[in-house]
Amino acid sequence: MSSLLVHNIGELVTNGIGADPLGIRRKAAVLVEEDRVAWVGPAAYAPAADHRIDVGGAAVLPGFVDSHAHLVFAGDRAAEFAARMAGEPYTGGGIRTTVGATRAATDDELRATVRRLRGEALHQGTTTMEIKSGYGLSVADEARSLRIAAETSPETTFLGAHVVPAEYADRPDDYVGLVCGPMLAAAAPYAKWIDVFCERGAFDVDHARAILACGQAVGLGVRLHANQLGPGPGVQLGVELGAASVDHCTHLSDADVEALAGTAHSDGFGTRTVATLLPGAEFSTRSPYPDARRLLDAGVTVALATDCNPGSSYTSSMPFCIALAVREMRMTPAEAVWAATAGGARALRRDDIGVLTPGARADLIVLDAPSHLHLAYRPGVPLIRQVIRNGVPQ
Ligand SMILES: [Zn+2]
Numbered sequence: 001m002s003s004l005l006v007h008n009i010g011e012l013v014t015n016g017i018g019a020d021p022l023g024i025r026r027k028a029a030v031l032v033e034e035d036r037v038a039w040v041g042p043a044a045y046a047p048a049a050d051h052r053i054d055v056g057g058a059a060v061l062p063g064f065v066d067s068h069a070h071l072v073f074a075g076d077r078a079a080e081f082a083a084r085m086a087g088e089p090y091t092g093g094g095i096r097t098t099v100g101a102t103r104a105a106t107d108d109e110l111r112a113t114v115r116r117l118r119g120e121a122l123h124q125g126t127t128t129m130e131i132k133s134g135y136g137l138s139v140a141d142e143a144r145s146l147r148i149a150a151e152t153s154p155e156t157t158f159l160g161a162h163v164v165p166a167e168y169a170d171r172p173d174d175y176v177g178l179v180c181g182p183m184l185a186a187a188a189p190y191a192k193w194i195d196v197f198c199e200r201g202a203f204d205v206d207h208a209r210a211i212l213a214c215g216q217a218v219g220l221g222v223r224l225h226a227n228q229l230g231p232g233p234g235v236q237l238g239v240e241l242g243a244a245s246v247d248h249c250t251h252l253s254d255a256d257v258e259a260l261a262g263t264a265h266s267d268g269f270g271t272r273t274v275a276t277l278l279p280g281a282e283f284s285t286r287s288p289y290p291d292a293r294r295l296l297d298a299g300v301t302v303a304l305a306t307d308c309n310p311g312s313s314y315t316s317s318m319p320f321c322i323a324l325a326v327r328e329m330r331m332t333p334a335e336a337v338w339a340a341t342a343g344g345a346r347a348l349r350r351d352d353i354g355v356l357t358p359g360a361r362a363d364l365i366v367l368d369a370p371s372h373l374h375l376a377y378r379p380g381v382p383l384i385r386q387v388i389r390n391g392v393p394q
Helices: 078-085 095-104 107-123 139-150 172-190 205-217 234-240 254-261 279-284 292-297 318-328 333-347
Strands: 003-012 025-033 036-042 051-054 059-062 064-066 126-129 156-161 193-198 221-226 245-248 274-277 302-304 364-367 384-389
Touching (some): 064 333, 095 139, 139 172, 156 172, 156 205, 172 205, 205 221, 205 234, 221 234, 234 245, 234 254, 279 318, 292 302, 318 333
Parallel strands (some): 003 059, 193 221, 245 274
Antiparallel strands (some): 025 036, 059 364
C-alpha cells in the first residue's frame, strides 16, 4: 500500500469535532494511504511515508463539494447575460435556448463540455461535483445526458422536469406523464437523484410532488430547485418528501425556515434537509441574495454550490461563491468554508467527503495562503496551489 504524508501544514481545516466549527489544527500533518485519510495529527509526530509533500506552512482544507451544477449542455448565452446586465429581467425562459443547442449536439461535444468544466472546477479545488441533466427534455436526450454525466461523477441527478419543452407547452400534464414514465425509466440507471424546478413558469407543486414521488419509487433521492424567483411551496414540499436538499432558497417565509429547522437530527448535527444557496445565480441575474444568516440562526444546515450552467450562473468557482456568501449573505468566512465542504457533503448525504478525519476520502486542497480566511479576503485570486483527489496529486 502506498502512503503520502502532507506535511508542515500551518492551518488544517478538518471539519471534525473540535473547539471551532472547522475543527482547525495548527502545525499539522495528514497521512494518506491509497485513497483514504489514515492519520491526522501534529506535524512533530508525523509517521513515515513513501512520499512526502511539504506545504511550507500553507493552509490545507478538504476539497470543495459542489452539490449543484448543470454541466451537460451545448451553446452559450453570453448575449442573454449582456441583455440582463443592460436591464432585462431573468425569467428562466432562456433554458429552452440551451435545450435546442443540446439536442443538436453530438455525444462527443457534450462530453467535451462536461470534461472542460469539470477540469476547470477541479483546478479551483472542487473534488466532488454533482451533475444534473435537464437540457435534453426528451427520453433519448435525458438518458444520454445522464450517461455522459455518470462518466465523470457518481453524483448524477435526473432533471427532466427543468422546464416544459416547447413541444409540450400547451399540455404540461402530458409532459409530466412522459417524465414519470419512459423518461424516468431511461434515466434512472444513470441517476442517483431526482430534481424538479418547482417555480412559477416551470412546474407547480402538484406536478413536482408527482414527479419526485415517481423518482423515490425507483430509489432515487430527492432534491429540488425551490423558492428562487419568488415565494412558493417548493421548500415545504422538499421537507414533506424528506429531500436531501432544497436549492436556491432565495425567497423564504417564516414557515419555510421553521419547516427546514424542524428537520433537525436528534443528535444535534444540523438538519436532515439542507438549504443549498447558490449566490452565483443572484450575481449573474443581478437579484437579491438569499439570507443565509436567517437560516443559520434558525439552526438550518447550509451548503454553498455554484449552480454552474450556461444561463443564470456560468461559474465553476467555489472560491468565488465563498467570497459572495461572506460579502453579500452575511456568512462568516468559517461558515462559508464549512458550507462549501462539509455542507455540500451533507446536501449529498455523504459522510466520507467534506471532512479530513481518519477514514475520509483523501480529497485535499493546499492553498497559496496561510489561512482559509484568504478565500474570502482575496476574492478573484487563484489561491488553490495543489489539489489531491482520491489520494492522487492532480
Ligand atoms: Zn440549478
